[in-house]
Each structure stands twice: as C-alpha cells, then as structure tokens.
Amino acid sequence: MKQTIKQKWVTGAALFVALPTAYFILINILKAVFGINDPYDDINPFLESIGIGGSLGWNINLVILFGPVMSGLFTILPVLNIKWAFNREQFEFHVAIRRRWFPLSVATFSISLLVILSLYLLGENYNYQIF
Numbered sequence: 001m002k003q004t005i006k007q008k009w010v011t012g013a014a015l016f017v018a019l020p021t022a023y024f025i026l027i028n029i030l031k032a033v034f035g036i037n038d039p040y041d042d043i044n045p046f047l048e049s050i051g052i053g054g055s056l057g058w059n060i061n062l063v064i065l066f067g068p069v070m071s072g073l074f075t076i077l078p079v080l081n082i083k084w085a086f087n088r089e090q091f092e093f094h095v096a097i098r099r100r101w102f103p104l105s106v107a108t109f110s111i112s113l114l115v116i117l118s119l120y121l122l123g124e125n126y127n128y129q130i131f
Contacts, residue, residue, distance in 0.1 A: 011103045014074035017067045018110050024064050025116055065117070072110035075103040 027043060030036040081096040097104075 008102065010078065011075055011106050014071040014103075014110070015106045017063075017074075018071035018106070018113060019067075021064045021067045021113050021117070022109075025113065068110040068113040068117070072107050072114070075107040075110065079103050079107070 027039040031040040079098045079100050081094075081098060083092075083094040085092040
C-alpha cells in the first residue's frame with residue numbers, strides 16, 4: 001500500500017516538472033498562431049528576469065528542455081517490469097508494462113512535449129532553398 005502512495009507522489013511530481021514546458025509551448029502557440037499576445041506578454045518579463053533569453057545555464061531553459069525528460073523517466077521506470085536471464089544457449093529479456101493509467105498518461109504527456117520541442121527545433125533551424 002505504501003508503494004502505491006509513493007508512486008502517486010512521484011508521478012504527481014513528474015507532472016509538476018513537465019507543466020512549465022507545456023505552459024511555455026501553449027503561450028507561444030497562442031501568440032504565434034492565434035495572435036493572442038496577452039499570456040505571453042504577461043509572463044515575458046518574469047521569464048527574461050530568470051534567464052529565458054540567455055545561454056543554457058541554471059535557468060528556466062533547463063526546466064523547459066529537461067523537465068519532460070525527467071518527467072518521462074520518473075513515470076516510465078516504475079511501470080516497466082524488466083526481467084532477464086542468461087545461460088549458455090540464449091539470452092532472455094522480458095519487458096512488461098504495468099497498467100497504471102496515471103503514470104502512463106503522464107509519460108505520454110512528457111513524450112508528446114518532447115516531440116513538439118523536437119519538431120520546433122527542426123522547423124526553426126531548417127534552411128531550405130528552392131534554387
């Protein structure tokens with residue numbers, strides 16, 4: 001019983017770590033796609049004061065980049081059950097995923113945030129020339 005409570009606490013903390021990235025993506029989509037500038041303009045002075053425009057260091061950039069990574073690891077590892085056995089003839093690996101919906105949904109959320117950030121990275125830095 002205590003292990004379930006501990007896992008829920010870890011999953012909640014993992015969700016809390018991924019939320020700044022989701023909020024940052026949401027306010028940027030609202031500004032760039034829909035032209036709703038208010039959420040971005042309201043949070044921009046705070047983000048600049050904690051280092052959003054600076055280089056990678058101990059600032060908000062690390063939370064935005066590595067928050068979903070840590071969240072995914074914190075939620076995927078408890079639901080995976082990996083067993084292996086070695087003998088002279090074969091190597092056996094068994095991977096099972098426990099059906100715990102809250103950790104799996106947080107892991108899916110974290111992975112989707114990483115996919116969105118990766119697509120943004122590729123789209124922003126893709127130099128294309130027609131001729």
